[in-house]
Amino acid sequence: MTQPTEPAGPAPLPASAPLATSAPPPVPGPRQVPLLGNLPAFARDPLGFFTRLRGLGDLVEWKLGPQRALFLSRPEHIGELLTGVETRYRHPELGWAFKLVLGDGVVTSEGPAWRRKRALVQPAVRPRRVRAHAGTMTDCAAALAAGWRPGRRVDVRREMLGLTQRIAVQTLFGADTAGRESAIGPAMDVAQREIGSEFRGLTLFLPPWVPTPGRHRLKKAVAVIDREVARVTDHRRRAGDGEARDDLLSRLLAARDEEGEPLGDKEIRDEAVTLYIGGHETTGTTLTWAWYLLSRNPGARALLDRELADVLAGRPPGHDDVKDLPWTERIVKETLRLYPPVWLMTAIAKEGSTLAGRPVAEGTVLWSSQWSAHRDPRWFPDPEAFRPERWDPDASPAVPDHAWFPFGGGARACLGARFAMVEAVLVLATLAQRFHIEVEGGENPPRTGLTLQPSLPVRGTLRAAVPPGAVPRQA
Structure with missing residues (x-):
């Protein structure tokens, strides 16, 4: 994807360079508008705006409305941000819409409440629990593939979100919501859109009591979600x-x-919704982008075919196969690099906060962006190219710590990261054994919302996968 022309940024350092012990003074960001600061530029194109900030320097001062902000681009600074939340920095409030949907769950709470909830939720997503759900992941994917036919045109995003929704419903709620996805799914879609809309606009600064059409739509959607979660919980x-x-x-x-x-x-409601969004929206979006990238990179797809044929020989994949499918996993990791579902991270400086040895004024909002960092040519040569081989452990140069952080990092890293990676690998392997998806059209720039979504419909034609070495049947 073509990016805006950037100013000359800081000189690159080798990936093996030692971490900086102090940072240079922050540089001023782009021109500001009175009262609004850089909000108009951010609202028009958040991803392009962050890319331009990265081009100005490693630490850039800017303003989101009245808020004093600092944008971080260097991995060691991002690492300080990710690992300093709950100590030097506090977790930010991300707007009325975000809080209405996620409530006071493990993602939004802080301090003792966050520590308590994390300790209670974490056992539910430990590796052995992920193993227990691997069969559900492959069974749902196989059921979807069984209904596909070569030559059929499909809406790739709808198919992937529908699949991950079924997996999320079964692994989170068991059979209690079977056939009721039509109620939860549209409500979650509304929530995703309205959170993104609020975050990019002036409503982020409006008091909760101010009515807007978007807030009305969101309240109706959240009521649907709450009723369904309450129904299942009461039954259980x-x-x-x-x-x-x-x-x-x-x-x-x-x-x-x-x-x-x-x-x-x-609390049950808030954690259930958090796990549902994490297990449905983010993974479905990642799989959509993976098919888009594989369709545009036939060499990577051919290597995927070879690996699946060599390792699986036609049988369905299981949890124990994940470690033997390194190319499949690298495809997922490279997709998360180019199109990270979560595209920004923020925190607020506490009194006495520092960054790289320099004081940071209390109340300053520290920002970093997965989109910008993952496409930084200093850490990822040829950053716009889809190159899964860069995730080979022996590849050079090595990717620095905190240059790739699709699941965040530190104590507040995503609890479901392992679940999401296993699910994406198993689903991709299950479907790719049987079908190629030829995605139509050209560039599809991402749209920012709760997650990073394609801005255009992702439609494709199903083609039967031909095992390597096999002779394709004549039509």
Whole structure:
């Protein structure tokens, strides 16, 4: 994807260079508008705006409306930001819409409340729990492929989001929501759009009591989500021990803190919605971009075919196969580099905060962007190119720590990162064994919302996959 021309940035350093012990003074950012600061430029094109900031220097001062802000581009500075939340920096409030959807879950809470909730939620997504759900991931993908036919045109994004929604519903809620995805899915879509719309506009600074059409739509969508989560939770509690299940909701219901206290109804709702969005929206978006990139890079697709044929020999993949599918995993990692679903991270400086040995004024909002950092040519040569081979452990130059952070980092790293990676690898392997998807059209610039979505429909034609070495059948 072509990027805007950038000013000359800071000189590159080798990936092996030692971390800086102090940072140069921040440089001023682009020209500001009175009262609004850089908000108009940010709202018009957040990704291009961050790319331009990166070109100005490693630390750039700017303003989002009245808020004093500092943009970070260097991996070691990003690392300080990610690992300093809860100590030097505090977690920011990301707007009324974001809070209405996610509530006070592990993503939005901070301090002792966050530590308690993380301790309660983390066991539900530990590696052995991911292993237990691997069969559901491949079964759902195989069921989707069974309904596909060569020559059929499909809406790739709709197919992938529908698939990951079914996986999320089954692994999170068990069978209680079977056939009810049509209620949850559209409501989640509305939530995703309205969060992104608020974050890019002036409504981010409006008090919660100010009514807008977008807020009205969001309230209706959240009411649908709340009713469905409450219905499933009530049913599960009434079933009690007589209906033992192995889904994430059961784990949340069974969790107890150090005082032996369970999560309350509101806490269950908030964590369930957080896990649902993390397991559905982000992975479905990643798979959509993966098919888009594979269609445009036939060499990478051919290597994928070869790996699947050599490792799986036609059988469905399982959890134990993930470690033996390195090229498939590298495709997922490179997709997350080019199109990270979560495209920005922020934190607010506390009193006495520092960055790279320099003081940072209390209240300053520190920003970093996965989109900008993942496309920095200092860390990723030929950054616009889709090159899964750059994730070979023996590749040179090595990727510096915190130059790639699609799941965040530090204590507040995404709890479902392992779940998401395993799901993406298994789903991609299951579907690619049977089909190629020839995505139509040219460039598809991303659109910023809660996640980084294609701005145009992603449509493609299904083609039967031909195992390497096989002779294609004549039409």
